[in-house]
Amino acid sequence: MAVYSYTELYGSGSIGExxxxxxFYFINPSGSSYFTMETIPTSTGFYxxxxxxxxxGSFENDSHPYQDPSNPSSMNPWGxxxxxxxxxxxxxxxxxxxxxxxxxxxxxxTYRLRGTGAYSLxxx
Numbered sequence: 205m206a207v208y209s210y211t212e213l214y215g216s217g218s219i220g221e222x223x224x225x226x227x228f229y230f231i232n233p234s235g236s237s238y239f240t241m242e243t244i245p246t247s248t249g250f251y252x253x254x255x256x257x258x259x260x261g262s263f264e265n266d267s268h269p270y271q272d273p274s275n276p277s278s279m280n281p282w283g284x285x286x287x288x289x290x291x292x293x294x295x296x297x298x299x300x301x302x303x304x305x306x307x308x309x310x311x312x313x314t315y316r317l318r319g320t321g322a323y324s325l326x327x328x
Contacts, residue, residue, distance in 0.1 A: 205328040208317060213239070213325065217318030221327060223258075223310035229301040229326045236296055237321020243289040244314055257288035258315050261306035295323050 212218045220241065230239070243258045245251055263284055283294035293302065317325070 205326060208325045208327075210319065210322045210324065213317055213319035215318075217242075217316040219312060220310070220315045220317050221312040223304065223306050223312075223327075225303070225305045227301055227303050227328050229299070229328070230295045230323050231299055232295050232297050232321060232323035234297065234322040236294060237319060237323050238292060239295050239319045239323075239325065240290065240292040240317075242316050242318060244316060245289075251289045255289060256311070256314050257308065258306065258310045259286055259291040259304075260288045260308065261304060263291070263293075263302055263304055265300075265302045295319070295321060 206221050208218060217240075228239075241259060243251060243255055246255060263286070283292075285292045291304070319325070
């Protein structure tokens with residue numbers, strides 16, 4: 205289990221850790237904030253066919269899916285925005301969490317954790 209402070213997530217953020225099906229737990233004493241996991245782009249600044257699709261998979265909060273994969277316009281109360289390469293979510297004030305079940309094993313050196321706001325993040 206790793207714990208990240210808001211100073212580690214701010215700006216360019218931190219290199220991630222291996223993800224195989226993890227819980228992301230936030231403690232946010234401040235106002236609404238934002239969290240992003242981003243695949244590191246190639247040297248050209250883009251994602252190419254060889255880039256890992258790190259954020260393909262499913263996201264759940266309190267055993268309710270953030271979004272129905274078969275209906276991309278379904279309700280998304282937590283502000284989850286995803287692609288194969290990036291996943292971002294609103295971090296509300298207080299304690300909150302989500303689970304991410306990747307379609308592949310995500311290697312930590314292939315993505316960054318970034319955020320705004322004064323929250324801490326535990327990944328287990």
